[in-house]
Amino acid sequence: MIHTHTMKSPDTLVIGAGVLGCWAARHAISSGEQVLLLESRHVGAGASGGFLGALMPHMPDSWNPKKQFQYEGLTSLDTVVEVLEEETGIDCGYRRCGRVMPVTNAKLVQQIQRRVDGAGKYWDERYTLSFREDETAFINPSVASQGVQADTLSARINPRNYMKALEASIRAHCMIMEGAEAELIRSVGDGFEVELSDGTTLSAGRVIVANGYEAYPLLQPFMDEMNSGKPLGRGVKGQAMLIEHEHDDTMPVLYHDGTYIVPHAGNRVAIGSTSVNDWEGQGAHHFDEADLGFYDKAIEMMPSLRDAPVIERWAAVRPRNTMEGRGTEPFFGPVPGQEGLYALIGGFKITLGIAHIASRGFL
Ligand SMILES: Cc1cc2nc3c(=O)[nH]c(=O)nc-3n(C[C@H](O)[C@H](O)[C@H](O)COP(=O)(O)OP(=O)(O)OC[C@H]3O[C@@H](n4cnc5c(N)ncnc54)[C@H](O)[C@@H]3O)c2cc1C
Known part of the structure; x- marks a missing residue:
């Protein structure tokens, strides 16, 4: 009716x-x-x-309006979250934790230099992007064979909160x-x-x-x-796992080859990726145990996660416009x-x- x-x-x-x-x-x-x-x-x-919650800036080389827009989003979040938290008393688990990415190939070094220059030009001086050849902070040195790229603009938030x-x-x-x-x-x-x-x-x-x-x-x-x-577009599926892992919450987001490792408060680390194109026949929230490539990559990046207990598995679909x-x-x-x-x-x-x-x- x-x-x-x-x-x-x-x-x-x-x-x-x-x-x-x-x-x-x-x-x-x-x-x-x-x-x-x-x-x-x-x-x-x-x-x-979900619970992944990585807030990662676009690379600051070849700047464009889209990057500027995202930059404005990321840099205004401190205040936006503070206002929301004050208004509601709910802790959003937000922290500007930075991001570290392994450099696996010497050819990338030139490109990273362009990113360093771009950050110097387009980011406020509070935020930095650097290349560290001799330091692999938080990342398995065998993955970061050429060093790491680190930035201080990336952040994390607890999406559910x-x-x-x-x-x-x-x-x-x-x-x-x-x-x-x-x-x-x-x-x-x-x-x-x-x-x-x-x-x-x-x-x-x-x-x-x-x-x-x-x-x-x-x-x-x-x-x-x-x-x-x-x-107009289609859904792209992603999967994530929430892992119990002791850390003092000074850790940055780690990112490599489509896989995120995101530190959260309360000794939680979330890992995940969002790139499963072919999920026909599966429910949007069905966690596919056969698709754990992101878990293997996360363990490779951070071997101490290997035996840590998995608290929750989660899958969802995000839009991808065409x-x-x-x-x-x-x-x-x-x-x-x-x-x-x-x-x-x-x-x-x-x-x-x-x-x-x-x-x-x-x-
Ligand atoms: C595994 C995974 C990890 C991710 N990690 C990150 C990350 O770390 N950082 C990041 O920035 N982004 C991340 N994303 C992407 C991000 O989560 C999404 O881009 C974003 O949440 C989309 O928000 P939205 O409001 O468009 O859609 P949704 O959050 O999907 O909201 C749409 C809502 O509409 C409702 N709905 C659907 N159809 C109808 C209808 N016909 N009528 C009424 N209601 C309807 C749905 O139930 C849903 O609640 C991730 C995505 C996935 C899948």
Whole structure:
């Protein structure tokens, strides 16, 4: 049965309560709008609700607007997280811990020098990037055969706590409907109708689509022409493990060949990677025990993790855009030709560090 929800139409309806949707809701609330946030499962149930939480800058050689944007995201997080923590009393587990990457090949040294120069030019002097030939700090020396590249801009956050804090900051100020799956968006008059899978129809002046890789089918009818009928993107799966490992929390993020090792408070270390393209037939949250390449790489980088107890295994799917003329670039903003319809989708592996600014540009 089709029926219309009794709530007065909100100014803004946000689809998806991941880090992007929650930030969009938070910004819209701050602008004084009435906001309805739809979530098919529960807040943080998607790719944002894991435990990896690496906040890694793009390499500062060949600077471009995208790198500048991400830099602004990363450097503003100190204050943003502090405000959220003060407001909610929830510790987001944030620390600017830096990052160390092994240098495995002498040919890379020249490239790293360009990165060192770029950091000197484009990063504030508080943050450094260096090449250390004789020091392999935290990384198995046999992997870092040529030394390491180290930076002090990278950071880490506990994604689940960050999501809890975000949720707590918006819950009292907007309506959050969990278990509400948006199935179809229709443009009507000067607004939109959103049809849910249970038949409910909601209307709003403005709709922000922020439901991760599941946004593609909702957006396809509006962006089909722009994308010459091709798919707007697809989901890329990632897997992670949370490991108990004693450390004094001075450790940086370690990164090599697609695998992250991220130190967290309370003697936890998370490892993971986000590059499984072929996950057809598997559930988005199914942890594939046959795909442990990232675990082997992590052990190689940091052998002391070998016998450490695994506390949790987690898998999720993140969006990867394939939009004409934009490649895999994220899409943050108005959908062309559809006044009042916005999309927040993509951002690859860096969304946790930019969600707070990616979602504010058009609000
Ligand atoms: C294993 C793994 C590790 C990662 N590690 C990092 C990292 O270290 N650092 C980093 O910055 N990024 C990392 N990422 C990427 C990052 O997690 C994602 O890019 C980001 O969380 C995406 O946020 P989002 O808000 O777009 O989507 P999600 O967090 O996926 O949120 C989308 C929400 O929409 C809901 N939804 C879906 N369909 C509908 C519908 N039809 N109606 C209503 N609601 C719906 C979902 O339930 C979900 O809650 C990682 C990703 C994975 C998979």
